[in-house]
Amino acid sequence: QVQLAESGGGLVQAGDSLALSCEVSGRTFRDLAMGWFRQAPGKEREFVAAINWSGGISYYLDSVKGRFTISRNNTMNTVYLQMSRLNPEDTAVYYCAARDYQALTTSHSYAYWGQGTQVTVSS
Numbered sequence: 177q178v179q180l181a182e183s184g185g186g187l188v189q190a191g192d193s194l195a196l197s198c199e200v201s202g203r204t205f206r207d208l209a210m211g212w213f214r215q216a217p218g219k220e221r222e223f224v225a226a227i228n229w230s231g232g233i234s235y236y237l238d239s240v241k242g243r244f245t246i247s248r249n250n251t252m253n254t255v256y257l258q259m260s261r262l263n264p265e266d267t268a269v270y271y272c273a274a275r276d277y278q279a280l281t282t283s284h285s286y287a288y289w290g291q292g293t294q295v296t297v298s299s
Contacts, residue, residue: 178202178288180272185293188262192297196257198272198290206230209279210248210255211286214268214295224270225257226279235281239265262297269294 184196200208211226225246227234234246245258255272270293273286280286 178274180274180288180290182270182272182290182293185270185295187296187298190263190297190299192262193258193260194262194295195259196270196272196293196295198255198257200253200255200274203274203288205248205253206250207276208274208288209277210246211273211275211279211281211283212246212255212257213271213273213283213286214266215271215292216268219268221271221283223281223283226281227255228279233279235279259295262295264297264299267295267297 179201182198188194206229209228212224213221214224215221225236227246231248243261248255272290274288275286
């Protein structure tokens with residue numbers, strides 16, 4: 177059974193940085209493409225970033241390009257989301273997700289999900 181456990185959320189001020197982590201167990205991590213999604217109150221879940229198995233290919237939501245960086249450590253079975261220059265519009269529950277094969281940007285493509293971690297950015 178694949179399990180994903182996010183950590184690192186919290187309350188920060190606009191302009192601050194925050195790093196999220198997601199540790200994966202139950203599958204060979206390097207077989208998985210990983211993604212980060214977020215859901216703000218009253219809104220649909222949206223794609224944030226994705227990375228392929230090697231870390232050599234990544235994708236980003238336009239509004240986070242240049243501010244967020246997705247990375248992974250296949251030895252530690254962990255994917256990261258480094259977020260900088262946060263603004264109140266980034267406030268959401270952030271979810272880690274995994275799928276076999278290639279990294280994709282659509283939530284329905286991901287079979288495995290974490291419980292989510294809250295990120296709140298105050299103005």
